[in-house]
Amino acid sequence: MTADSLPGQMRSAAMALLDALDEEQRKLVARPFTDHAARRWLEYRPRHRPGACIAELSVAGRKGAHRLLATGLSEHAYAQAMSIVALEEVLDRREDWRRGRHSGDYWVNVFGDPAGDQPWSWRFEGHHLSVTMTVAQDEVSPAPVFFGANPACVSYAGRPVSRPLAPEEDLVRALLDAMGAAGRSAAVVAIQAPDDIHTGVNPRAAEGIEPLGVPAARLGSSARALLAQLVALYLDRLPAELAAREAARVADSDLHFAWEGPLTPGARHYYRVQGDGLLIEYDTTDDGNHAHTVLRRPRSDFGEDVLAAHYRQGNP
Numbered sequence: 001m002t003a004d005s006l007p008g009q010m011r012s013a014a015m016a017l018l019d020a021l022d023e024e025q026r027k028l029v030a031r032p033f034t035d036h037a038a039r040r041w042l043e044y045r046p047r048h049r050p051g052a053c054i055a056e057l058s059v060a061g062r063k064g065a066h067r068l069l070a071t072g073l074s075e076h077a078y079a080q081a082m083s084i085v086a087l088e089e090v091l092d093r094r095e096d097w098r099r100g101r102h103s104g105d106y107w108v109n110v111f112g113d114p115a116g117d118q119p120w121s122w123r124f125e126g127h128h129l130s131v132t133m134t135v136a137q138d139e140v141s142p143a144p145v146f147f148g149a150n151p152a153c154v155s156y157a158g159r160p161v162s163r164p165l166a167p168e169e170d171l172v173r174a175l176l177d178a179m180g181a182a183g184r185s186a187a188v189v190a191i192q193a194p195d196d197i198h199t200g201v202n203p204r205a206a207e208g209i210e211p212l213g214v215p216a217a218r219l220g221s222s223a224r225a226l227l228a229q230l231v232a233l234y235l236d237r238l239p240a241e242l243a244a245r246e247a248a249r250v251a252d253s254d255l256h257f258a259w260e261g262p263l264t265p266g267a268r269h270y271y272r273v274q275g276d277g278l279l280i281e282y283d284t285t286d287d288g289n290h291a292h293t294v295l296r297r298p299r300s301d302f303g304e305d306v307l308a309a310h311y312r313q314g315n316p
Helices: 006-019 023-031 061-070 075-094 166-187 220-236 240-250 301-312
Strands: 106-110 122-128 131-137 139-149 154-155 159-162 188-190 256-260 270-275 278-284 291-296
Touching: 006 061, 006 106, 006 122, 006 131, 006 139, 023 106, 061 075, 061 106, 061 122, 075 131, 075 139, 075 159, 122 154, 139 220, 139 240, 139 270, 139 301, 166 188, 166 256, 166 278, 166 291, 220 240, 220 270, 220 278, 220 291
Parallel strands: 188 256
Antiparallel strands: 106 122, 122 131, 131 139, 139 291, 154 159, 256 270, 270 278, 278 291
16 A cells, blocks of 8 residues: 555545544544444434544644545545535524534544554544545445535525535436436336435445336437436546546446436435446435435445455455
């Protein structure tokens, strides 16, 4: 592992974060890798969670947490993440300040020893944002990566002022248009949107959510190209080398696209893309201006793939 490799960058950022903490904060952040209940954790709702709250860290500690997060995201995805964090203040205002939401209510964990030779992982999480990366030797396993937004869109005079997840919505609308009536009919598997993404906060994502919807092979060339762009959009949340590796991994996968809810823009809706070892979900809830999205890797969430390879090599 070299210092400028992605695992090296994550290791350096995690060690710098831990060095910036006092003893009590370090006890909250640093946990054993074998603490599976805390490590295999996904919680995007405003709930209590493991780790240390960045609002209670020093400036160096907060910057360390953000720099660690940045190692796991592309530049544009990091910008999306920071917009999501800032929306906590907007949502608090909309709720008349009743719940005391704040943009510092995000928590960080490091599991295992980033300076050692054994697997380790990290997570940055809070309301509408959860990013987990697992490192084993010179391999990084990404997922789950959850982005949400409430409000999903803030407008002035009919023009969006803030819309962090705009590409995830706009691209799927272009896909629906390109699918034509027959393709849309095959893709719509429910007339009502679910209350949330189907996998929710489950530590294990289902490998196949039924019904699967329309297979990519049944779509025309324009629609297939747009579906590929939609998958790339979610994979490109990751740093370039990880995104390229994930794209190659799913390149020959039989993709399926499914939609739930009305097709009318503004109405609550849900979509998913599934392939071998790939699950993408998008949902709008409440009044339709509250979005949840997630990139998951069934069978490989929380580093199951790199951990299996690590142990197959006879490592402890």
